[in-house]
Amino acid sequence: MTRLRFLTAGESHGPALVGILDGMPAGVRLLAEHLERDLQRRKLGYGRGGRMKIEPELPRILAGVRHGLTLGSPLAVLIENADHAKAWADRMAVEPVADPGREVSLPRPGHADLTGAIKFGHRDLRNSLERASARETAMRVALAAAVRRLLDELDVRVGSFVTSIGTAHAPAGVPPELWELATEDADELGLRADGSSVRALDAAADEAFRVQIEEAQKRRDTVGGTFEVRVTGLPPGLGSYTQHDLRLDALLARALASIPAIKAVELGDGWRNAELFGSQVHDPMDRGGGGVLRETNHAGGLEGGVSNGEPLVARAAMKPIATVPAALRSVDLATGAPDAAHVERSDTCAVPAAAVVGEAVVALAVGDALLSKLGGDSLDELQAALRRAWQRARLLAGHVFLCGLPGSGKSTVAPLLAAKLRIPCLDLDQQIERGAGRCRSWRGGGGTGGRGRAAVQAGWRLARRAARSAAPGVAAGAAPRGARVPLRAAGEREEHGGAAARGEAGDPVPRSRPADRTRCRPLGAGDLCRGGGVRVPGARGGGAPGGGERSPFRHRARRRRGHHPRRTSLGPPHRAPRLAVRAGRPVRFAGSERPTAARRRSGRAHGAARGSARSALRAPRRRSGGGRGTDGGASGRAVRGGRALPGGAACLALSWTSSSPPARAPAACSPPAG
Structure with a gap:
């Protein structure tokens, strides 16, 4: 990320999570309630654990905002962990204490317990698992909520929904009655998904997903799934094919893969495209009101690492959570003896929450790409630059x-x-x-x-x-x-x-x-x-x-x-x-x-x-x-050579070269006379 930089700090059961977002333009309206909205959405989902009932998720903005408007200086956010004061004050104390609690020496398969201990030389695995916990994503959601306020001002919308849990899959992805939202207002599409306890878009998928979660609970197991993130309103030209680290698809894949338990990322119809011929995959082009339009969107809004103006579509696959109630086999690092893995309080299924986190990381990546493309240090400058970007893109409007x-x-x-x-x-x-x-x-x-x-x-x-x-x-x-x-x-x-x-x-x-x-x-x-x-x-x-x-x-x-x-x-x-x-x-x-x-x-x-x-x-x-x-x-x-009209130059040529007007108007989108 070149324009937007962020850092988070804090342990899962520590006193608080802290985040700093640098590069946020000035003039964006931002209140703590905007951050709280997405944090509450992250708590949603059938199959979540008891931690979500404990944490109120009340963020505090400490810096970067005055009288409801961003200042252009770094944004600082604090989220206190309510569970810390109730049960973890001594075990996660900053200062030395007389009784720090029992050491954790039984690593969980699939978690960062063992790899973290090897990397940093920890004897107590809690030093690894606390920071590796997905609790850290709460701060990313809060920081991304600020970026989403900027995207809203630029008419860019981000939304998500769950496409599968376990072996149950949504029958048609986006239902036909919601297709307009999927292509025009992804944020509203995501809010529609929030109406479901598993963030599904139709009743049949909702029921099938709940059945999978209930089956996992009966088995004392966990279950994963997939979700889809959509971005609408993006102008073409974001990202670049000139260098590997500037490709927008690479940035999106990196952002989604950084979410804990995400094991695969798909852009557009990636996996399906690998099975088809090129003539069936690539999106045919035509001229239309938005310039060059595509009849389909198998590319997911990305071509050559650059956005093409179509809705951006990304999917991610989440593995089942590593903390399995029926503990798997492990090895006690203190004694070397085989034993059952350590068990922490956890969720049965966190795919609905992971979809909200997916929105957040995609919003951060897209916001950085927009700022890199448009430049500007204030909202007014960005809006003017975005208008010019759309005008340049609509040469055949x-x-x-x-x-x-x-x-x-x-x-x-x-x-x-x-x-x-x-x-x-x-x-x-x-x-x-x-x-x-x-x-x-x-x-x-x-x-x-x-x-x-x-x-x-x-x-x-x-x-x-x-x-x-x-x-x-x-x-x-x-x-x-x-x-x-x-x-x-x-x-x-x-x-x-x-x-x-x-x-x-x-x-x-x-x-x-x-x-x-x-x-x-x-x-x-x-x-x-x-x-x-x-x-x-x-x-x-x-x-x-x-x-x-x-x-x-x-x-x-x-x-x-x-x-x-x-x-x-x-x-x-x-x-x-x-x-x-x-x-x-x-x-x-x-x-x-x-x-x-x-x-x-x-x-x-x-x-x-x-x-x-x-x-x-x-x-x-x-x-x-x-x-x-x-x-x-x-x-x-x-x-x-000056500023183009919105939508570019008209493609309906109604001017003529002779002294008398034509008998009828030329066809729409015909080239200009002369």
């Missing part, structure tokens, strides 16, 4: 984003276009305003000013979640309607939901590059509807490049170098905003900053973007015959 400032017709055209193309429609305007309307700051601030901006950002967060959960091929009308969002904030918000146009309602409308340079021009509402065979009352097409609709305010703006058109609170100062559907390479539109008197006096062109994009925007404009002094009715420039 099937989403259609209608981009333009307020009034360009997105909300009118999107549902009609979606109906024509038979794809779902998601109006992000409504999602944003609905989310913002719930905020007191929006109602109190009237939608403007600092409080209004905070409310709009809250609306964007809701819209981002809605957009991410939408079906592939969404026609989305997007831009905060009438909201006064500053340029930088708008640039950040555009990555959430597809608003590629920046600026306030009173700012100049974004320009596009001339058609002769990109062979792609912006479309008016009428253009788009005619191209898709849809009629909208009152919408007029732009026809040839340069034609277009005029603003109802009839402003005639002079566009010369150093001059900024007169502002008005009624709307755009000149031609109406154009509706642009972009296809092919990722494109973002640059809006406008508010002009300053110094700029007007110096005659500098009003820059539309900061940094490296500004030089591109200062290039001389070409007139396309559209209205007086305008770039064909559009008033901004498209900047290639």
Whole structure:
């Protein structure tokens, strides 16, 4: 692990368990109750021993959190062992005592009693067995609960369920009615499993598993089993094939194999794949709403040691617990005589609890891989980097984003276009305003000013979640309607939901590059509807490049170098905003900053973007015959190579190269014209 490092300390019957987690980003909401939730889940399971009834599992966060938010400094956690004070205070005392108790000299087959004594030179086997106990995994679950809070903020979910106990196997793995959860929300799938005493997903498996445990209890024996861990929401590109220790599958196998009693790890359909031909194993690819999709997931979300965007699937096999009530044969190390092995209080079956521990170690491994990939020291930085990672991964996305400032017709055209193309429609305007309307700051601030901006950002967060959960091929009308969002904030918000146009309602409308340079021009509402065979009352097409609709305010703006058109609170100062559907390479539109008197006096062109994009925007404009002094009715420039739209560039090419629109819209996911 390169970014997340953790250490645990403590013996099974010692005073407490202690853990330190280093590398946790700042800004993650974390309370002790979040850790306690998973610790209580670890206590679940039919066949557990009496220890689980003794330990309350109440963690204390000692460092790394202030007022409910992580600080970015190491996280320290303490879990006190209630059983220590009741019966083990003298035997596990730190200071020397008069009566330390009887030495353990009969090693248990299958446990670390003997190997630990040989390695460290112990005469009393308790010095080995206390630390080797699975009690240590309680601290790993607590530390992983903090990482899972981070994963939740990044929409990555981890869940598990039991697939077999003894000779009883779940009939179908994930039941068909829960398949959507298995592919979209693994955490919810795990909570469904918690409703079963053996963490099974269906009633038939629950009954069969209980029968196996009861049979082991009658025989005074123990029983093992298998469990499955799933991770959903992972972006492709985690891990690396460049070095052996960077492969994500190797990291996952190591994490799962580190759980006591785990003897085998399977990724995807590993064992079954070994019996089939390659054509039956490898997952065929196709283009879809998430970029390149796979028809199956035999690989378990991993190819070449790198995540591929599909749900990550890992399974682990747990052997029966080594402490068998009907003690096996052993040798007394003190006398050398054969004797029955030492017996400690133990469980009959711990597979349900091991599945929860499996979630924890997988969450730690995945969290480390995410941090290594995305970088960043705070939650905000990680979320922005994750959005960019998803955008890069969706180069062939099937989403259609209608981009333009307020009034360009997105909300009118999107549902009609979606109906024509038979794809779902998601109006992000409504999602944003609905989310913002719930905020007191929006109602109190009237939608403007600092409080209004905070409310709009809250609306964007809701819209981002809605957009991410939408079906592939969404026609989305997007831009905060009438909201006064500053340029930088708008640039950040555009990555959430597809608003590629920046600026306030009173700012100049974004320009596009001339058609002769990109062979792609912006479309008016009428253009788009005619191209898709849809009629909208009152919408007029732009026809040839340069034609277009005029603003109802009839402003005639002079566009010369150093001059900024007169502002008005009624709307755009000149031609109406154009509706642009972009296809092919990722494109973002640059809006406008508010002009300053110094700029007007110096005659500098009003820059539309900061940094490296500004030089591109200062290039001389070409007139396309559209209205007086305008770039064909559009008033901004498209900047290639900038941030991609969410979901990447649209694969539905609705722009054309000739002066007249096509008779019908091209098929979805067709390559862009030109």
